[in-house]
Amino acid sequence: MQQVMARIRAFRDERDWMQFHDPKNLAVSIAIEAAELLEHFQWKDKTESERHAADNRQAVAEEIADVAIYLLELADNLGIDLEKAILAKLDRNAEKYPVEKARGVATKYTKL
């Protein structure tokens, strides 16, 4: 990921785009790209969404990449170690959703 992060920074700085990349603007862009990813599955049920993803892996990969680029840049700009942040969040989620209570009941349990 070090090399990827270096490419993202270089892409932005060659274009002098840091001036636009404050946390709010990056969060807005993450939300916009997340909706473009979601659009792939609009109106589809579970089976259709799986088939669509398999048949359009390249296009879906591009939308995932768009979200990831802004997300990685936001973490980088804020000095956040994303791997550490993910591991810490998984620890907290493990407390919130203990295995014995959460097994197979994500739907209802997450709503409680």
Added chain:
Amino acid sequence: MQQVMARIRAFRDERDWMQFHDPKNLAVSIAIEAAELLEHFQWKDKTESERHAADNRQAVAEEIADVAIYLLELADNLGIDLEKAILAKLDRNAEKYPVEKARGVATKYTKL
């Protein structure tokens, strides 16, 4: 990221949650978490968003992690190499936004 991905898979499988994690449901969850990240900057201008992010780095890092966890899992489930997908997307973006035209004008250029 290998270790992180192993933790994400284990967290899900211990809870038998794969049944809920089809591409559509993961894309929905990415969009929901992206909006929670964005909520941190609601009503704020550029300066206020920068100050807020600096003053609440831990809370913002958790929201970034929430988006990242579902995004990494979606890529993993679809057999997408996220690093390769990001590098390929940066190549395409470089063609779409050539340095000489895009420099310092992100706002207007991206809207054309």
Added chain:
Amino acid sequence: MQQVMARIRAFRDERDWMQFHDPKNLAVSIAIEAAELLEHFQWKDKTESERHAADNRQAVAEEIADVAIYLLELADNLGIDLEKAILAKLDRNAEKYPVEKARGVATKYTKL
């Protein structure tokens, strides 16, 4: 809707909030509230989402209202007649999705 719009304007102006309600900030808030509405149906399939909406009509109505309040205000601030805009959009959609081609095939047709 005239009375509703008057209440929305009064609520904002009593709090001197117009200064925060530029088009970008209202669009951000619409997206955030839309995600809170969507959260009601996270991880649920079609049948579960219908049952959840029926069992939680009051809570769902509040989220719908939150989206509507910012959407109505944005239209009002921009001098847009929302009813006219909706009717014009339905005319355009009718051209885009002719009945004979679109009948019963929303899923695939909208993706073309």
Added chain:
Amino acid sequence: MQQVMARIRAFRDERDWMQFHDPKNLAVSIAIEAAELLEHFQWKDKTESERHAADNRQAVAEEIADVAIYLLELADNLGIDLEKAILAKLDRNAEKYPVEKARGVATKYTKL
């Protein structure tokens, strides 16, 4: 709005699309359209977003209409009186944000 609602229902039913319009799918579509509206203001500051909205009122009106169409349909399908729901929500917001505390401080107050 009665006439508008009748047009929305007719548009859907002529195409036999009710089968796709469960609450989850409509909430997904509201979020997608909200992001397309937000895209108009991506990377723009307050002044630029105001100028853009004034210069592109027709295009912005179409995105607002897209959100409104799905939002009105969702309320209609669930038997929710949208005007009543909005007025009830404004009453609750008035308790949550009393004038004397909220005046001119939306940014900070809403985050508390």
